[in-house]
Amino acid sequence: MKIGLTEAIAKLNAGELVAIPTETVYGLAARYDKPEAVAKVFKVKGRPAKNPLIMHIADSETLAKFVETDLPHLQKLIESFWPGPLTLVLPLKELRLVPAIVRADLPTQAFRMPAHPLTLQLIKETAPLVAPSANLSGKPSAVTPEHVETDFGPELPILDGGITEKGVESTILLFFDNLWHLGRFGAIPVEAFAKILGYIPQELKLEEQPLCPGQLLRHYAPQASLELKTQFEAKEVIIGFSDRKYPDGTHLISLGPSHNPEIVLHHLYSALRELDKRGVQHASIDINVPQIGLWKTYLERVQKSAQG
Numbered sequence: 200m201k202i203g204l205t206e207a208i209a210k211l212n213a214g215e216l217v218a219i220p221t222e223t224v225y226g227l228a229a230r231y232d233k234p235e236a237v238a239k240v241f242k243v244k245g246r247p248a249k250n251p252l253i254m255h256i257a258d259s260e261t262l263a264k265f266v267e268t269d270l271p272h273l274q275k276l277i278e279s280f281w282p283g284p285l286t287l288v289l290p291l292k293e294l295r296l297v298p299a300i301v302r303a304d305l306p307t308q309a310f311r312m313p314a315h316p317l318t319l320q321l322i323k324e325t326a327p328l329v330a331p332s333a334n335l336s337g338k339p340s341a342v343t344p345e346h347v348e349t350d351f352g353p354e355l356p357i358l359d360g361g362i363t364e365k366g367v368e369s370t371i372l373l374f375f376d377n378l379w380h381l382g383r384f385g386a387i388p389v390e391a392f393a394k395i396l397g398y399i400p401q402e403l404k405l406e407e408q409p410l411c412p413g414q415l416l417r418h419y420a421p422q423a424s425l426e427l428k429t430q431f432e433a434k435e436v437i438i439g440f441s442d443r444k445y446p447d448g449t450h451l452i453s454l455g456p457s458h459n460p461e462i463v464l465h466h467l468y469s470a471l472r473e474l475d476k477r478g479v480q481h482a483s484i485d486i487n488v489p490q491i492g493l494w495k496t497y498l499e500r501v502q503k504s505a506q507g
C-alpha cells in the first residue's frame with residue numbers, strides 16, 4: 200500500500216513497519232529504539248536473528264552519539280561518500296546505546312546516511328531507522344514499490360519513492376585491526392577508496408567472515424535455477440547485454456549495454472525478478488565482463504544468485 204510522508208512518520212512513531220526508498224534498494228524500516236518493531240522486521244522478512252541491521256541516520260552528529268569518530272580516515276570517508284551508498288561498521292562506545300536485537304549481539308553497529316530526500320526527512324521526523332533490504336530473506340532485493348508488494352503483499356505500507364537510482368546495495372566497510380576492510384561489494388567500487396585510504400580495502404579472510412554475518416547467508420536468488428555462462432546455446436533464456444549477439448532463438452532479458460555497469464546494476468534485480476514473474480525454470484546469465492570496478496559487484500551478486 201503506497202503512502203505519503205505524513206502517514207509514514209505516524210506509523211514508524213507508533214512502532215509499525217514502513218518500506219522506505221533509498222538510492223540503493225528499498226528498505227524495510229523500523230525505529231531503532233523500538234525493539235518490538237525491530238523484532239517484526241526480522242519476522243516479516245524471515246531473517247535469521249544472527250544477521251544484524253544497518254542503522255540509517257540523517258546527519259553525522261547522530262553518528263557521534265554512538266561511536267568514537269576520531270578513527271583514521273573516518274571523517275574523510277563521511278565527507279566524500281555521505282549521504283550515499285556507503286555503510287560503515289564501527290565499534291559502539293557503549294553497548295547499551297543500541298538494542299542487542301538490532302546488532303545481533305555484536306559489539307559493532309553498521310551506519311549509513313542514505314541519499315534520498317524523502318527518507319532523510321523521514322528520519323529527521325522519527326529517529327534513526329534500521330532497515331534491511333525490503334525483500335523476503337534470500338530473494339533479490341526490491342528496487343520498486345511493486346517489488347516490495349510482490350514479497351510482502353498489499354498491506355505493508357510503502358513510502359513511494361519510485362524506482363531506486365543505483366539498484367544495488369551499499370558498499371560495506373568495517374574498521375578493525377587499524378584498517379578498513381571490505382564487508383560487501385556494493386554501489387561504490389572498492390577502487391574509489393584508494394584515494395582516501397591509500398589502499399584498496401580487502402575482502403574479509405575466511406576467519407574474519409563472522410564479523411559480517413550476512414555474507415555467509417543465501418542471497419539474491421530467484422526461483423529459477425541460474426547458470427553463469429560466457430557461451431550460449433539456442434533457445435535459452437539469457438540475462439545479458441543489449442549490445443551482444445546471442446545465438447538465434449535465445450530469449451534475452453536485457454541488463455543494458457555491456458560497457459556500462461551502472462546501468463546494468465540498475466536493472467539487475469528487476470531482471471532476476473522478471474524470471475519469476477514469467478515462471479521461467481532455468482536461465483543463463485552472461486558473466487563475460489572485466490573484473491574491475493562495479494563489475495566486481497555485478498559478479499559477486501550473480502554468483503550468489505546462482506547459488507540459491
Ligand code: TXA
Nearest residue numbers: 223226251252307308309331332368369410411412413
Ligand atoms: O543499501 C543498503 O545497504 C540497503 C538499504 C536498504 O540501505 N540495506 C541493506 O541491508 O542491504 P541488508 O540488511 O540487506 O544488508 C546489511 C548487511 C548484512 O550483510 C549484514 O550482515 C551487514 O550488513 N551488517 C549489518 N550490521 C553489521 C555489523 N554490525 N557487523 C557486520 N556486518 C553487519
Ligand code: MG
Nearest residue numbers: 331332333340
Ligand atoms: Mg539484503
